[in-house]
Amino acid sequence: MTAATHRRWIATFLAAKAAEQGAxxxxxxxxxxxxRDVQAYLERRGSGFADADRAMLEAYLTQLDAAGLAPATRARRLSAIKQLYRFAHEEGWRSDNPALQIKGPGKRITLPDTLGMAEVDALLAAAETHGKTAAERARNTCLMQLLYATGLRVSELVSLPASAVRGAPQMLLVRGKGNKERLVPLSRPAQAAITLWLGHRDAAQEIRKLESGTKPSAFLFPSHGAAGHMTRVRFFTLIKALAATAGLDPARITPHGMRHAFATHLLHNGADLRAIQTLLGHADIATTEIYTHILDDRLKRLVLDNHPLAKD
Structure with a gap:
């Protein structure tokens, strides 16, 4: 694994964090x-991100401790390592995650500020009015309804093939990170938004075909760019604009925040954590367990509301 490949790993990871979480x-x-510090350590030992094992990563962290780095600094380095390898595993760059079981002085992973139902409703309403044309408004509505109804990663959303939503399906087949497939139910508002957008999309594709002889795009949200579909960065910009239209603070609104809202609202309403894991496409239940504080609150209310000794 060359230094250039190491840099590509880091650059792709950072671009995804910027687009999906608004870093x-x-x-x-x-x-x-x-x-880069981890990269340099691995390279000095003739290794790299693609072939480093748990022992080598733990040796790196031990070196930081011996060098006298503060616990907060070591925790931050470990967090960066864990997030990079989680991303690499989900992208299919590695079949395993060597950082998964590594323990350190890190802080407990916590959820970002979660959007409330009223805020999500405001964003969905803003999507219906934001756009210069009826087609743009239909596309924006479809994007936001799909995002909230399914909890898709933004990369999964923007790259959806049009064939996945034809025939008014009640379930959406998603090909996620690591080329893994999962089924996600579609809400009725999402189905209606898809139908409306498909009408505009197909008409535009037909006109383009007649005018330039261009083959129709395979993507649900086509673009003239190199990827052939809307990019993560373009959607990130769009959701910020929708937040402003909805009267919300754009700094708080990200595509990843909507994914959190999807999971949080389901758990608040009684969904099982394993079901949430499946719907989100998490390879490991440990990733989904950042939502367990919601279950703790719900169980506490369950006991206080229903246990005989908790009643007056």
Missing amino acids: ARNTQLAYERDL
Whole structure:
């Protein structure tokens, strides 16, 4: 694995964090510095991100401890390593995750500020009015309804093939990270938004075919760019604009935040954590367990509301 490949791993990971979670520039630079340090350590030992094992990563962390780095700094480095390898595993770059079981002085993973139902409703309503044309408004509505109804990663959303939603399906077949497939139910508002957008999309594709002889796009959200579909960065920009239209703070609204809202609202309404794992496409239940505080609150209310000794 060459130094250039190491840099590509880091750059792709940072681009995904920026697009999906809205990571600030300073945050990206901090991740880059930390991962470059890990990269240099691995390269000195003739290894790299693709073939490093748990023992080698733990040896790196031990070296940081011996060098006298503060627990907070070591925790941040470990967090960067864990997030990179989780991303690499989900992308299919590695079949395993060597950082999964590594323990350190890290802080408990917590959820970002979760959107409330009223805020999600405001975003969905904004999508219906945001756009210069009826087609743009239909596309924006379809994007947001699908995102909230399914909890898709933004990369999965923007790259959906049009064939996946034809025939008014009640379930959406998603090909996620690591080329793994999963089925996600579609809500009725999402189905209606898909039908409306498909009408505009197919008409535009037919006109393009007649005017230029171009083959119709295979993607649900086609684009003239190199990828052939809307990019993660373009959708990130769009959701910020929708937040402004909805009267919300754009700094709080990200595609990943909507994914969190999907899971959080399901759990609040009684969904099982294993079901949430399946719907989100998490390879490991440990990733889904960041939502367990919601279950703790619900179980507490269950006992206080129903246990005989908790009643007056």
